[in-house]
Amino acid sequence: MSEIHVVPKDMKTSIGIATDAESAVRKADSAGYLTKAGAAVPGAESVGYLSDLGTRWTDETKAAADSSQKLAAEMQKALDEFEAADKASGEKGGKVMGPN
């Protein structure tokens, strides 16, 4: 069985990184730039490919942003569980050792 170890400060830093990544990646699909590029070269066969690529990039960045969000949520859940367990054991200890 593996050892469980959580440092809340480190967890919060990583949650922040994953949350920031979610926001940054979601905004960086670049599809609009491809639409503008395609409009600059009417008649070119590549215009259709640029449109397909824009759709692909939108899907990919959405998937990556969702994945970052999920990662942040996984870490938040682990941190919450750890903090709840820590609090519960603290309260339990208080009852045993505190004044009656």
Place this chain on the structure above:
Amino acid sequence: MAITFGQVKTWKAAPLGDAGDGLKADLRNLETSRDELEANGVAKSWTGVAADAARGHRDSLVKNLSTHITGKQGMQKALYSAETQVEAIERLVQGILDRAKTQEFTVADDGTVTSTATPPTFHNRYEAEEWGNSRNTTAQEIADDISDALAKAAGVDQILTDGIPDGTDADLDQTRDQRGMASPETTERWAQLTEAERKAIIDQKIEELAEEYGVDVEDIVWDAQGSTNGYWSEDDHTVHLNPGNVDNPDILHTVAHEMRHARQYEAIDDNNDFQFWWEDDPFDMHEEDGITEKQAESWEENFDDYKSTDNGATYDEYYNQPVEADARKSGREYLDNLTPAELDRLLKESK
């Protein structure tokens, strides 16, 4: 469908550069996110089963982002490269339109150049001829510049197509993997050539391949129709090509492809040829080029049971049979490695 002068007239370089800049800014953010996720996206101090699962999740996310970033970097490069070329097209088009206006010509969207000048009064027919010749010369020069602009546009189209990452369009992937693609430079050079020059290059290439392969080619017949790019007829040793494909450098895939079929037959014949021990083996020349006797035998079996959609086979059965896969490989390698210098050499040799 070919790009028209009317379309090229409206091409703009600046949006391509702006798009490149936009991608650059997005790439910076994506790379930062990817690098931070990789370094600290999961706390190093966190251990346990859930931590291991989160690391697996993070690694997969980083991998997907890296693939996305690589594709975007390729497109950014293509956009900047296209921007430079379209700037040159804009200058060329402006020059064409200015000259046409100054010298009283109109240029139609299909590239037709027409004189709008009212002829002066001539004192004799020599003056009239001289004036007519001068007008024709100017019109031809303008038409040549239009051809240059259209050739450059074809090159730009190929630059942007080359920037599309694999996995975006199934047909494009198939073309790249199976038929190959001419480079932007080769595409531009091909577009500059006249139909007669293109056919001369094709004739020359067939002649050179025939000599290299030890094959007799009796004729090149421009009679393939519809979706048939071409075929080799072993019965009368003729190469058949589709005249509707001459505009596209992809026809050079077809040339190499059909000539490879000619060689396959030649290799089969030479493999079956009987020699006394003191005689040279004609199959040696094929072996020197990497063709094995086993391969020639498999081609012979394949030709004996050739799969064609005309005789009830599926397209996949036709497409994937050994002789077709081998011929496609030859065509692809030739087209992928073709350079403008090689086209110019073939043209020169053809004269």
